[in-house]
Amino acid sequence: MRATIWGCRGSVPTPGPETVAFGGNTSCVEVSMDDGTALALDAGTGIIGLGEELRGRGTRRIQLILTHLHLDHLEGLRFFAPLWDERVTLDIWGPPSPVVSLQERISRSFSPPLFPVDLRHIPARVSFHDLPRRPWSIGGASLTAALVVHPGPTVGVRVEQGGSSLAYLPDHEPALAGIGARTPDWISGAAIAEGADVLIHDAQYLAREYEQKIGWGHSSVEDAVAFSHAVGARQLVLFHHEPAHSDGDLRLVEERAQSLAAGLAVPPVLAREGMVLELG
Numbered sequence: 001m002r003a004t005i006w007g008c009r010g011s012v013p014t015p016g017p018e019t020v021a022f023g024g025n026t027s028c029v030e031v032s033m034d035d036g037t038a039l040a041l042d043a044g045t046g047i048i049g050l051g052e053e054l055r056g057r058g059t060r061r062i063q064l065i066l067t068h069l070h071l072d073h074l075e076g077l078r079f080f081a082p083l084w085d086e087r088v089t090l091d092i093w094g095p096p097s098p099v100v101s102l103q104e105r106i107s108r109s110f111s112p113p114l115f116p117v118d119l120r121h122i123p124a125r126v127s128f129h130d131l132p133r134r135p136w137s138i139g140g141a142s143l144t145a146a147l148v149v150h151p152g153p154t155v156g157v158r159v160e161q162g163g164s165s166l167a168y169l170p171d172h173e174p175a176l177a178g179i180g181a182r183t184p185d186w187i188s189g190a191a192i193a194e195g196a197d198v199l200i201h202d203a204q205y206l207a208r209e210y211e212q213k214i215g216w217g218h219s220s221v222e223d224a225v226a227f228s229h230a231v232g233a234r235q236l237v238l239f240h241h242e243p244a245h246s247d248g249d250l251r252l253v254e255e256r257a258q259s260l261a262a263g264l265a266v267p268p269v270l271a272r273e274g275m276v277l278e279l280g
Contacts, residue, residue, distance in 0.1 A: 001141070001164045001279040002032040003198065007046020008271035010171075010204050010218065010240035011072050021247040023273025025049070026072040027170050027240065029200065031159050033139030038062045041157060041168050043077040046273070051081035060087055063138050065131070065145070066094040067170060068154035069105055077106070078115055086123040093145075095153035096130035103128040131155060149173045149188040150217040156192035164280035167196035167233065170240050175223040176215065179230050190231050197279050199233035200271065202240040206253060209242070221253050225260040225268060236261070236268040237277065 007025030014024035026044025033039055038059045040047060043066060054062065062082055066073060082088040094102045103119070106128070110119035119126075131145040141161035148156045148169060156169035167189075174188040184190035193199050203224035205213055210220035219227070221238060228236040238257055241250055250270055257268040 001159070001161045001166065003166055003200075003277040003279070004030040004032075005046075005271045005273055005275040005277075006030060006050045007042075007044045007076070008239050008241060008273060009044075009072075009243060010202075012243050013045045013072075013075075014243045018246040018248075021272065022241060022250050022270060025273060026075065027067075028076065029168060031141075031166065033141055034161065035139045037139030039138060039141070039159070040064045042067055042073040042170060043080065044072050044074070045076040045079075047076040048079045048081075051076075051079070051083075055081045055085070060089065062088065062090045064090060064092045065143075065157055066092065067157060067168070068095060068150065068152055070152065070171070071109075073170070074106070074109060078110060078117075083122055083124050083126070086125075088124040090124050090126045091129060092126060093129045093131050095145075095147070095155050097153065101128065102130060144192060146189070146191050148192070149176050154217075156189045158192045158196065162280055165196045165198075166277075166279060167193040167199045167201075167231075169193060169199070169201050171217055172202045172227075173215075173217050173219055173223075174227050175219065179223060179226045182230070184231060187227070187230055189227070193227070193231040193233055195231070196233045198235050198237060198277050199228055199231070200237045200239045201227060203238035203253065203257065203270075204240050204242045206256065221257050222260060225257055228261075228268070235266040237271050237275075238268060239271045241270070 006028040025046035028046030204218040
């Protein structure tokens with residue numbers, strides 16, 4: 001199994017000379033499937049580049065999982081090239097709501113005055129699905145989604161294939177419910193991340209920044225490392241970078257994570273646009 005980072009910035013896109021090394025596009029990760037199915041995790045602005053890549057490959061069947069509907073995880077969907085191709089079948093999965101359907105919630109961003117084309121007039125064959133409460137399969141992989149601590153209905157996603165496992169928790173604040181001295185069944189997101197080969201996890205802040213942002217739904221790098229230790233993940237990939245952090249700032253974040261995890265066989269790394277993670 002292979003995962004490719006197409007966007008790893010948090011909150012808002014940050015293009016410019018100060019963000020070249022790690023990238024400025026918001027959340028999107030592509031996961032390869034054995035049968036050739038394209039699986040995308042989130043639709044931040046990173047999905048725009050992925051869309052051009054999929055169009056070049058001639059991909060006609062795409063699965064998209066949205067961890068939640070905050071705009072930094074959805075804003076690239078309108079400019080996702082396969083969406084405008086009538087030959088494409090696109091399945092969109094997202095957290096369920098007892099009040100408004102997933103299609104209705106997404107359609108708000110596809111309507112005037114926000115956007116000139118109504119979602120009902122998109123050329124691709126699009127289907128909407130509530131994320132199941134139990135594991136399900138896509139393209140030979142087993143997937144699991146579970147609610148995590150973050151404002152609004154938000155899930156973490158686990159993908160397992162060929163004996164390898166990837167846990168994706170891009171927006172997550174487990175410290176709000178507690179990490180230290182707790183068993184995994186009492187830690188938010190542990191059911192998704194426990195024993196994962198690769199854990200992609202929110203690490204938006206340094207500890208001094210997090211003190212001013214408690215309850216915002218994001219983690220400090222210190223808490224991300226503590227969470228990774230608690231769930232026994234093999235490798236931690238830090239994600240959802242603070243938009244105000246330059247490349248230089250992010251190198252300090254990475255150094256901080258590695259100092260906290262000294263002695264591990266696989267040190268933590270920061271996600272970078274274009275990074276390819278080989279699992280298994």
